[in-house]
Amino acid sequence: MTAPRSPRAGTPSNEAARPTPGPGSGRAPERGIPEATVARLPVYLRALIGLSERGTMTCSSEELAAAAGVNSAKLRKDLSYLGSYGTRGVGYDVEYLRYQIAREIGVTQDWPVVIVGIGNLGHALANYSGFSSRGFRIVALLDADPDRHGEDVGGLGIRAFDEIEDLVENQGVAIGVIATPAQAAQAVCDRLVAAGVTSILNFAPAVLSVPDGVDVRKVDLSIELQILAYHEQRKSLAEQSLAAELDGVVGA
Amino acid sequence: MTAPRSPRAGTPSNEAARPTPGPGSGRAPERGIPEATVARLPVYLRALIGLSERGTMTCSSEELAAAAGVNSAKLRKDLSYLGSYGTRGVGYDVEYLRYQIAREIGVTQDWPVVIVGIGNLGHALANYSGFSSRGFRIVALLDADPDRHGEDVGGLGIRAFDEIEDLVENQGVAIGVIATPAQAAQAVCDRLVAAGVTSILNFAPAVLSVPDGVDVRKVDLSIELQILAYHEQRKSLAEQSLAAELDGVVGA
């Protein structure tokens, strides 16, 4: 009772306004969705879009789970956080569930996005069709290098980083993508936050520190490879030690 | 009972051979490192490299934790899985710890890597310096499109996907990166696995199914954005409902 734990030290008195259902208002059950579930909802959404394009009208939790690559029990529990959108004995209506998940995630509306740092990766991101097709619209490409201003990348011109304040103000940009070198990342981040950006996707190999209320997600290509390398090394070590063990048995 | 579906159906009797220390051989304590820790080791490694380049000889868990963006207790616990590489009352020797972590991850040796699918993203990956500088060497760029074979990207020529078997055989490639369109991903994956690749980094927005013993890690740009969008939506909803609540109080 009385929730002693405070993961996000916000306004002390209003802190319960977000996570707890509130005593009086019994509106929607969509209050607190676990982070692990939130991370999987986009996967389910993509699987549903795939089923939809293939003309499937209805699917069971088993089918959808297989398409999303997860356990069916986990899928059902995840969906139960959104509400009861299935029919027992039947399954889920693909279009209906697709809409509900899209609405829950927030991709029924269009999110304007800026990309900062148009190097190799920035180029690729600017041309990536997966963004625009899923509720995100790249409204500007920004770079610190004046020589590149005006250059056309995927139909958009590269503009000066100084325009960020204007973009937040007039285009309603709330999400920024950082694809700069690591040294520049924190400065760019600070400037984005100061301009009013409250969600950041960081591709630079640097740890960003941001004030409360700003979300940062990090995508690090080399870290992913290193994790694979660890497991790969363990595989070969396991083989070796297995062989050594056999040798030992033979030799003894 | 009798396990209808097996997420990792290994050899039932030998399944304990990997995680448990083994009765006879009491060599190193480096047997089972938790996944969450493995995912953070590269972050620590990068932080240590940063400290090293800045000329720092020794650091405390507090300093290193700050540089890596984690809790110092968590850092110490993570490092304790590798062994006791610090000195109480003093801290950690930067170079020594750096080497130990690199060795544990497996990046003291060079891992040959192939990239399949040289589109926008493949281009960016081929030119990404973060790979080569951290124990990974891109040995080949493969693409299904014959028109692009021979084209130079970042010092390497694009080659036919058919060469994959040869690369695994003669160059010892064990890690593959998939940067193809989603439709092609599973077929490419199957071919990689058949050729002997046992670790895959997948950038295609598709769920890959692989046999046991093959590791897959997925990097999905649009999913990361969708997770941000969810939180962004909740922020604006929280503001709205807060405003509405205030209005209600004023109106009542």
Place this chain on the structure above:
DNA sequence: CTCAGTTTGTTCTCGCGTTCACAAACTCCT
């Protein structure tokens, strides 16, 4: 040598996430 100060390594507790198992609810056939 002893004692105060510092920092690591580890133990313990708590909460989250995953999974199992089953009741509730729906369809279809007789």
Place this chain on the structure above:
DNA sequence: AGGAGTTTGTGAACGCGAGAACAAACTGAG
């Protein structure tokens, strides 16, 4: 209408990871 067969939604158990707190061990001064 009733019962068998399906499939969802959820309660409960379990294991993993995070964080706090503390004992062990090292340094340096007197």
